[in-house]
Amino acid sequence: MVELNKENASPTSSIIYERQAESRKKPRYSIRDSWRIFNRTEKRNIKIYVFGIMLYKFGIEAFNGSIIALATSRYDREASIARSTARTFEQVGLLTGLNQACQCLGSMLVAPLIRKNPTKTVISGAVVLFGLLTAILLIVDAATGGKLKPRGWDKSHGVDNFDYYGTYNTDVMIPIFCLTGLAYGMVETIRRVIPKDIVGGDVQKLIRMDAIVHIFYEVSGTAGALLTSLLLIPKLGNNMSFIVTPILLSTAAAVWKFIAAPPRDESIDGSERGRFQSVQENSSHFKSIVDGLTEGVVVFFKSVALGLKILFSSRRYVWLIPGYSIALYSHRFLENNISTVVAQRYLGNAAWSQIIVAGSNFGELLGALFVFLFTNLVHTPLPWIRVDSIMLSVVWFLVSWYPSYRNMSQAWVIAGAFAPLSFGWAAGDVSLVAYIQSQLQAEEERSGASYDDISPLSAVMSCLYSIYIVLYAILSPLLGTYIDDVYTRKNDVHEAIKYIGGIQFSVIAGVILAATLVPRGSFSLNPKKLNGDIKVTDAEARSTTQLTDSKAMEDDAASTPVPGSPISQNQETRVRNQ
Template identity: 50%
Template structure:
């Protein structure tokens, strides 16, 4: 194959005209979705932080701002897992693009509820000439209880989990199961996804929140989500479209569709638990994989905590402008974009994800400066300086994440669990992502509580940052670096792992599948059809 044909022209000719059209439609929708998502998430976190601080100030009560913000973020991510489980029965009945569009439409409706509640309780858009009397002056907010944000954010977490899961499997419906087509499409989508993420975060922090206030800065979210839902309806399935004819002998015809769906949900939860257990056994009983847990779950937690936990605290406590956290998040997203492009171009020279994991572990030590940094409050220049340090952090995160995902998929895609409804890849994905969710859901509010107590006592968060940022990231870095020395052949700078064992993937159940008819009786089927691993786990 000539160099010329291996270039962009060859990639362009790889796709048919219909596939090119569908990819274009999908990319337009994903950019609308990501931009709206950044506006929503950034606004909700800053809104909750401001409101909890305001309530504590006016009631002279103990500050619990970032404990509750951490709780909100943790619950949202936990409910994403629930959403990813609920989506599987829907995807078996209707085309993937339809389920995706409906899910994001539901997300749009619930994202608008908070603005309706705010307006109904006396809230309004921040006036152009608004001059706050102090840092707790948000008189344009509605007079509702801030804890009301929690259930709304949890419900949107379910919809978010549905959308995030479906967007990971719909490329198969667009280009089929051709490996190179999938790889190129995923890379292209990821690049445009991060471009929208960077622009969305900056637009929210620098334009929407200062202009509208963070109680209405996500007014574009339901609009963009509805547009994305409409755009995605124009995708035509030309690859491995889901068969929704109801002829699958695994699914008996039920008189009550709702009852069948509820049973499918129950089975989905059972499969999720089984996937978690099988994945844990695969990871912790094989030297080839045991190092992945810390390199995936701990580093993913570290980066999400630095973005969603520390960035809002820096913006609120150091800079006294909560919306500037989106500048920091935008810079992190930009770093992830650079990391994705770098791995796409030079990834073939790195044999395993171990060098990327080591680089990631070293880069996160940059946060040691945070407890000792004294930026001038209300000066956006210092927000950009802090944001610049998040660019390499985002770069390391994306490079490590992409390399680990590729390694996991290539190492486990050929292996099958003895449980017919759970693949080895799906089980490991379920365990790793759920581990991250559990760690984040526990540590984020706990550390937030500690930071709030230190701030309430000393009127500063620097001494708390010494432990929650510097020491914590150092511990994670050391664990990850040590973990990368575990596999055979891992001592080289650019190691090639040595096969060390034959894997015996053992089922947790003697029954090959869980199937029920409309009366609840167990059904068995000779020719089992595997449930797609992407539809039983959120990875």
């Protein structure tokens, strides 16, 4: 009787019935239950990974902030001693540009390494390598007469006196910084791949894990930037302030070794189980890493080919280039270049750029937190990316801003202005990375046989990261040369900020905003789905299958009605009318 009444129900009531049935079977993810959706193993791995990433981020902020401030002050000092025209930002742009180019190579080495080795082993090895390279620069400085900044140095010698630096040629920093870029590129790429290894392809879990990691990542980054600019650099000097970096990175690598392998589904075929087992049973981690590196040259080109092939295969992926790579370029250029130029030329102290970066990191923290809290309201990355493109216009205020010289409070003003800008970028980055991870999981399963030595997810992330790096490596030294030329002519950089900041970022904002209209279903202000194939959770997939099967059975039953029944008579009438 119930089935008969349901068959005779109106189309509207039938739709309501189906939606109610689906909503009862679909798992509900609320803010309160955000942590509960992870199982015990996933929670343990996330805690270990987050602790390691916080140590890593603190060490990176201490190193990057110190190295850029060190290079800026050393190049200005050498030009002053030689009484020549300062080419500071041309050289700093070259330094950072080559570092980014090496990051490109490092990111491409990830694909073969994680295909043949546990992800935790690869990221731990890369971090240890990074720590060793940073220690080399400390040793070079100490070997050439460098020492910790003496107490009371600024009062007795002046803030522009850096005689406690080592006497080595500043260009020596370039090859060392380039090699650190190799390790940094590997870590940054793996950081965007490892969540899938911990929680699988569940898009809800991926978004929440990425948000959790990003929140604590930026907490550590904000603390690291502030402590570097306010404590480490003033007390130890630019040349020794990153002495904590090798210690923190080595500790992070040791912590990540405790990440447990997640339980595998029994439905995985034998070849896949064999691959996982061979990875876990490989005890010679060093040998496996070396073997992976030897394949890097060949796999580099194969990774580029696979990544580009996937990205340009459909509208589903092609918009990721401006949405991810160009957006990442704008964010890095803001933190690495514009903040340094403003700190050195506007305020007179390159070390204060870390205060500005701290404000940017705090904005990223808020952005990741918003994604974590409101992921049920914002279903796709597009709204966040659009917010990011709009926020880029904040840079325009620097064009007409003339702060007081050597006033630290003005650095806090810029930090506060950069916070909303980085808010939009972080929100877009967290949600977009989760989207890429969920979409590429199926791609990886389909193409695993054709590219058995390359992970499609790793190849796409490496390709996107490499596109950003190529942009940065080319534009950073070119725009740095332009900044130096403007400063030489006018003894001021406001004109340069107008073009490298205001106009460049406005063009980027337009490109990113236009890219958000490329995917199918993107014209809505807050689209619920893109392309109609956003991956769902396993539970949702099962409930959808059950609902579909149930409805199919009902349709089959309805298609063979009992002769003489009201339903049969109605169908015969419709056939005669047709």
